[in-house]
Amino acid sequence: MEFEPKAIVFACNWCSYAGADLAGVSRMQYPTNTRVIRTMCSGRFDPEFVFEAFEKGIDGVLICGCHPGDCHYIEGNLKAEKKVNMTKELLHAVGMDPRRFRLEWVSASEGSKFASLIKEFVDTLKELGPSPLKKDGKGGKSGKDGGSSKQDMDLSRGESLEEEQKIGGD
Amino acid sequence: MEISPEEFVRACYQCGTCSGVCPKARVKSGFLPRKMVYEIITGHTDREIKSGDSWDCLTCGHCQAICPMKVDFLKMVQETRKTGQNGVCKIAHENTLGFYKIMKDSKVTPKKTEFLADDVKTNEDSDVLYFMGCTTYFDIIFKEDVGFEGMGIADNTIRLLNAVGITPAVLDEEKCCGHDQFWRGQNRLFEEFAKQNAKFLKKYKTIVTGCPECYRTLKEEYKALGIDLDVKHISEFLADHKDRLKGKGNGATVTFHDSCRLGRYMNIYDPPRELLDAAGLEIKEMVKSRDEALCCGVSAFVNCDSENKEIRKQKIKDAIETGADILVTPCPKCQIHLKCLQCDESEPEDYNNIKIMDLSTVLMENLEPAQSVDTSKSQPDESGEESDDNDGN
Numbered sequence: 419m420e421f422e423p424k425a426i427v428f429a430c431n432w433c434s435y436a437g438a439d440l441a442g443v444s445r446m447q448y449p450t451n452t453r454v455i456r457t458m459c460s461g462r463f464d465p466e467f468v469f470e471a472f473e474k475g476i477d478g479v480l481i482c483g484c485h486p487g488d489c490h491y492i493e494g495n496l497k498a499e500k501k502v503n504m505t506k507e508l509l510h511a512v513g514m515d516p517r518r519f520r521l522e523w524v525s526a527s528e529g530s531k532f533a534s535l536i537k538e539f540v541d542t543l544k545e546l547g548p549s550p551l552k553k554d555g556k557g558g559k560s561g562k563d564g565g566s567s568k569q570d571m572d573l574s575r576g577e578s579l580e581e582e583q584k585i586g587g588d
Numbered sequence: 589m590e591i592s593p594e595e596f597v598r599a600c601y602q603c604g605t606c607s608g609v610c611p612k613a614r615v616k617s618g619f620l621p622r623k624m625v626y627e628i629i630t631g632h633t634d635r636e637i638k639s640g641d642s643w644d645c646l647t648c649g650h651c652q653a654i655c656p657m658k659v660d661f662l663k664m665v666q667e668t669r670k671t672g673q674n675g676v677c678k679i680a681h682e683n684t685l686g687f688y689k690i691m692k693d694s695k696v697t698p699k700k701t702e703f704l705a706d707d708v709k710t711n712e713d714s715d716v717l718y719f720m721g722c723t724t725y726f727d728i729i730f731k732e733d734v735g736f737e738g739m740g741i742a743d744n745t746i747r748l749l750n751a752v753g754i755t756p757a758v759l760d761e762e763k764c765c766g767h768d769q770f771w772r773g774q775n776r777l778f779e780e781f782a783k784q785n786a787k788f789l790k791k792y793k794t795i796v797t798g799c800p801e802c803y804r805t806l807k808e809e810y811k812a813l814g815i816d817l818d819v820k821h822i823s824e825f826l827a828d829h830k831d832r833l834k835g836k837g838n839g840a841t842v843t844f845h846d847s848c849r850l851g852r853y854m855n856i857y858d859p860p861r862e863l864l865d866a867a868g869l870e871i872k873e874m875v876k877s878r879d880e881a882l883c884c885g886v887s888a889f890v891n892c893d894s895e896n897k898e899i900r901k902q903k904i905k906d907a908i909e910t911g912a913d914i915l916v917t918p919c920p921k922c923q924i925h926l927k928c929l930q931c932d933e934s935e936p937e938d939y940n941n942i943k944i945m946d947l948s949t950v951l952m953e954n955l956e957p958a959q960s961v962d963t964s965k966s967q968p969d970e971s972g973e974e975s976d977d978n979d980g981n
Binding site: 464465466469470472473504507508509510511512513514550551 | 700724
């Protein structure tokens with residue numbers, strides 16, 4: 419069976435979430451491997467989101483925001499860009515492939531861009547294979563066959579929380 | 589409570605000398621090391637944890653150095669933090685420092701060597717390992733905002749080793765030493781790092797660190813876990829090879845900040861000063877130096893607040909008062925904390941009258957290899973270990 423990656427999309431309320439909505443309303447087809455989380459601004463993004471998501475076994479994280487200059491909060495997206503660049507470098511330094519993490523600008527009218535973006539991102543993730551941090555232990559080593567079972571698709575939070583408490587979360 | 593830290597503090601007779609020297613007690617009313625000990629001796633560990641006092645502690649070790657009864661304050665604070673973890677603790681930059689969550693997994697291998705400059709010489713088969721520590725990550729996080737020169741520290745430490753004729757090994761797979769996790773009371777995470785690091789650290793005869801925190805952790809905390817290593821701080825290591833270096837004669841006045849991990853914890857006061865002296869720099873001591881040196885204000889990024897800022901201000905004021913051009917600090921974290929204050933634009937006073945530089949950078953700028961480096965093999969050396977290392981190159 420082909421590897422089905424799991425990815426989180428953080429979409430800003432004013433542009434990208436509306437863009438994603440437009441893609442849905444216009445009945446555009448795009449892969450179902452992503453879960454969208456709405457944030458009020460892409461500037462809400464915090465490096466912690468990415469680290470925590472990868473720790474819990476996600477394969478990729480995508481941040482979507484308004485185009486520079488269009489931000490509802492004037493410069494939230496530029497702040498996001500700065501943080502994203504730093505996080506990418508950090509991910510590379512700790513040994514994660516920075517291609518698993520992207521920032522893209524999607525406006526409210528770009529439904530088709532959102533659909534093609536998700537498709538392209540999921541293709542990249544399929545190419546990269548499962549994240550090395552995947553909880554089922556198949557990650558990284560076995561390449562394409564890891565983690566596509568039903569159990570895998572629901573984000574099993576209980577297990578990870580237990581683990582976190584054991585380690586003593588910061 | 590399963591763990592009772594009181595064992596290490598029984599000897600206390602409540603003289604209060606600790607509260608007298610504590611730099612935090614001076615800036616925060618109600619914070620008294622004596623009170624902390626009292627609470628624990630009288631069995632109110634829970635109340636003590638809830639009050640959050642143990643998290644306010646800077647773990648600078650001043651109290652322990654001066655205590656007439658040799659009460660183990662540091663162990664007490666560490667144990668209390670371990671018992672009460674997830675308690676009343678705020679960690680500065682916590683979210684950005686979350687990269688530890690990925691690093692702790694043994695399935696990912698960090699990439700460190702590719703961040704090094706091109707001119708540094710490394711050799712995987714060497715007997716000497718240079719433990720880079722977290723400089724790579726802190727370089728990425730703090731370079732832009734506070735001007736921290738993380739990779740400069742790593743590059744210059746290797747250049748200094750090269751200058752005395754040693755080509756150290758630098759490894760990609762090295763994880764964080766776990767210092768910050770240990771002092772935040774996250775012992776499991778610390779032990780996980782120690783376990784992963786021990787696998788390859790044991791292969792090397794000597795481990796050189798450029799960071800006092802790594803030095804202390806690898807030497808003492810790892811030993812407590814049963815991992816016995818021969819660890820040397822770069823200043824200690826270079827002081828043994830001083831004859832292979834000579835000053836460039838640039839001449840400047842510097843003042844040296846004894847960081848707590850190097851000074852009070854590990855009793856290394858003279859080697860860095862000897863090296864600065866050999867580099868032809870004039871050392872002007874601060875009002876408080878050596879075992880009385882003032883802390884830079886924060887450790888392990890725990891509870892950094894306005895009170896800690898007062899300590900940092902005092903530190904920089906002390907340094908400026910000496911009239912020195914450069915404040916030399918051996919610890920990368922001290923550099924981050926002190927430069928952070930210099931970059932603060934909301935401060936009415938100006939703290940930029942002094943340059944803050946790392947020990948290795950200052951040494952590299954002011955030292956050059958003496959002529960004898962090429963013939964270092966034939967040179968009789970007091971310790972056989974290091975001459976072996978040269979043969980390996």
